[in-house]
Amino acid sequence: MTENVLALTDVSRHYRGGAGVRGIDLSVRRGEIHALVxxxxxxxxxxxxxxxxxxRPSSGRVEVLGTRVDAAGLATWSRIGALLEHGLIYGExxxxxxxxxxxxxxxxxxxxxxxMVEAILTELGLTRYASVRARRLSQGNxxxxxxxxxxxxxxxLIILDEPTNALDPSAVIALRGALLRxxxxxxxxxxxxxxxxxxxxxxxxxxxxxxxxxxxxxDPDGVDIERAFFATVHKAMAGIG
Amino acid sequence: xxxxxxxxxxxxxxxxxSRVLWSTGLLLVLGVNGLSTTIVFAARSGNxxxxxxxxxxxxxxxxxxxxxxxxxxxxxGGLLALGVGISWLYGREFAEGTVSGLFGxxxxxxxxxxxxxxVYAGWSxxxxxxTVLVLLGVGVVIGLGVPDAAAVAGLxxxxxxxxxxxxxxxxxxxxxxxxxxxxxxxxTSVGILVLAQVAVLADIxxxxxxxxxxxxxxxPSTSAAPLLMVPIVPLLFGAAIVISWHRLQLDR
Numbered sequence: 001m002t003e004n005v006l007a008l009t010d011v012s013r014h015y016r017g018g019a020g021v022r023g024i025d026l027s028v029r030r031g032e033i034h035a036l037v038x039x040x041x042x043x044x045x046x047x048x049x050x051x052x053x054x055x056r057p058s059s060g061r062v063e064v065l066g067t068r069v070d071a072a073g074l075a076t077w078s079r080i081g082a083l084l085e086h087g088l089i090y091g092e093x094x095x096x097x098x099x100x101x102x103x104x105x106x107x108x109x110x111x112x113x114x115x116m117v118e119a120i121l122t123e124l125g126l127t128r129y130a131s132v133r134a135r136r137l138s139q140g141n142x143x144x145x146x147x148x149x150x151x152x153x154x155x156x157l158i159i160l161d162e163p164t165n166a167l168d169p170s171a172v173i174a175l176r177g178a179l180l181r182x183x184x185x186x187x188x189x190x191x192x193x194x195x196x197x198x199x200x201x202x203x204x205x206x207x208x209x210x211x212x213x214x215x216x217x218x219d220p221d222g223v224d225i226e227r228a229f230f231a232t233v234h235k236a237m238a239g240i241g
Numbered sequence: 242x243x244x245x246x247x248x249x250x251x252x253x254x255x256x257x258x259s260r261v262l263w264s265t266g267l268l269l270v271l272g273v274n275g276l277s278t279t280i281v282f283a284a285r286s287g288n289x290x291x292x293x294x295x296x297x298x299x300x301x302x303x304x305x306x307x308x309x310x311x312x313x314x315x316x317x318g319g320l321l322a323l324g325v326g327i328s329w330l331y332g333r334e335f336a337e338g339t340v341s342g343l344f345g346x347x348x349x350x351x352x353x354x355x356x357x358x359x360v361y362a363g364w365s366x367x368x369x370x371x372t373v374l375v376l377l378g379v380g381v382v383i384g385l386g387v388p389d390a391a392a393v394a395g396l397x398x399x400x401x402x403x404x405x406x407x408x409x410x411x412x413x414x415x416x417x418x419x420x421x422x423x424x425x426x427x428x429t430s431v432g433i434l435v436l437a438q439v440a441v442l443a444d445i446x447x448x449x450x451x452x453x454x455x456x457x458x459x460x461p462s463t464s465a466a467p468l469l470m471v472p473i474v475p476l477l478f479g480a481a482i483v484i485s486w487h488r489l490q491l492d493r
Contacts, residue, residue, distance in 0.1 A: 049344075055492055086338030092259060105348050
């Protein structure tokens with residue numbers, strides 16, 4: 001069994017105009033939360049898109065659960081949960097139906113759908129919205145629903161792009177608990193954030209990205225890591241300038 | 242259940258709750274029937290202008306008039322309605338941002354795209370069948386009588402025309418996929434309509450797959466052989482849709 005559930009090796013992806021990510025090495029091990037922190041436009045979302053096949057790398061290797069992303073099939077993707085950008089939420093469907101459909105697309109057996117959906121509704125505090133159409137939800141609750149769709153099935157790897165966006169404090173606490181419970185069972189989790197939010201602060205490792213490059217790491221147990229984050233970013237940007 | 246069938250089941254569930262598909266389908270059924278009935282009444286009242294425009298078949302005010310009018314409306318309005326339907330099936334994923342959730346799934350995007358074609362086929366089939374059944378009912382109610390053998394054949398032709406019109410609207414789904422939204426698909430439907438109408442009016446290109454269904458339905462005496470060209474459209478553009486979804490990158 002491989003130690004890493006996610007591994008990027010010397011990955012680059014260029015956009016027209018010169019933006020993108022360059023020479024990225026990154027890994028997530030089983031049973032850890034790895035936080036990827038960087039300012040807006042640093043390249044976090046590009047990296048995460050590469051991990052689920054939304055983008056193909058210009059060079060380098062991206063592996064999920066030991067398989068190259070472009071070769072990953074049913075057996076691999078059914079063990080991964082991800083939320084990037086909007087997520088799998090259809091406004092005309094209620095929360096419960098949205099979650100059932102998301103689970104079906106992850107080939108969860110029919111007999112498990114009901115209990116699994118009810119469990120995640122409870123875990124993320126969405127039970128009272130279960131029969132509400134997604135288009136009627138607030139932005140925060142839509143984000144909560146997207147997270148529920150990504151977390152509800154048994155995953156060995158979870159990838160979340162800025163998961164605390166629009167969440168209120170109670171939802172952040174619920175999410176933090178949900179992630180810690182999954183990590184305890186051996187799931188590897190990658191979360192991105194543009195600041196050191198409540199989820200990044202429970203990470204086992206914190207990597208800093210700036211201008212498309214990995215520019216350093218932060219000690220999650222360190223004192224004043226907010227200051228250390230900005231110092232790392234400014235040092236990297238000054239080096240580029 | 243295979244991942245493809247899971248894709249079909251999921252998209253069928255989405256379609257069932259879709260206001261766009263319900264309203265467009267209803268508009269097609271009621272539009273074809275309402276306008277055809279109006280034309281029959283106008284013909285019976287001796288509206289010379291209408292008869293001049295719609296041709297001698299409409300002048301009779303019987304089943305022939307009803308079905309001729311229905312065929313004309315289906316080949317034009319039906320193409321637009323069906324084009325909106327397939328454009329929505331593909332384009333909404335981009336317009337609403339849900340396409341990002343369709344990556345990293347055990348059900349591949351190629352299979353999801355093919356599943357949408359199956360759902361579109363099902364929706365088109367139900368809409369076409371309803372259009373004909375309502376035509377039959379309305380025809381009897383307005384006094385056209387129980388359809389004779391020719392009228393029954395005409396109703397069958399109307400059903401086939403609606404299905405063939407759905408088939409030639411498939412490029413709109415491809416345009417919505419490549420153009421990443423609803424408007425490219427709708428614009429393509431309008432383009433196909435203009436092409437077909439100009440060709441019919443000019444009496445050219447009856448072998449063209451976009452023209453053949455309307456030509457055959459409006460002039461039953463013409464050969465049905467050009468209809469053999471029609472399957473080229475869904476085969477070619479259906480494959481193009483699946484390939485475009487399989488190769489899709491969200492890089493813009």
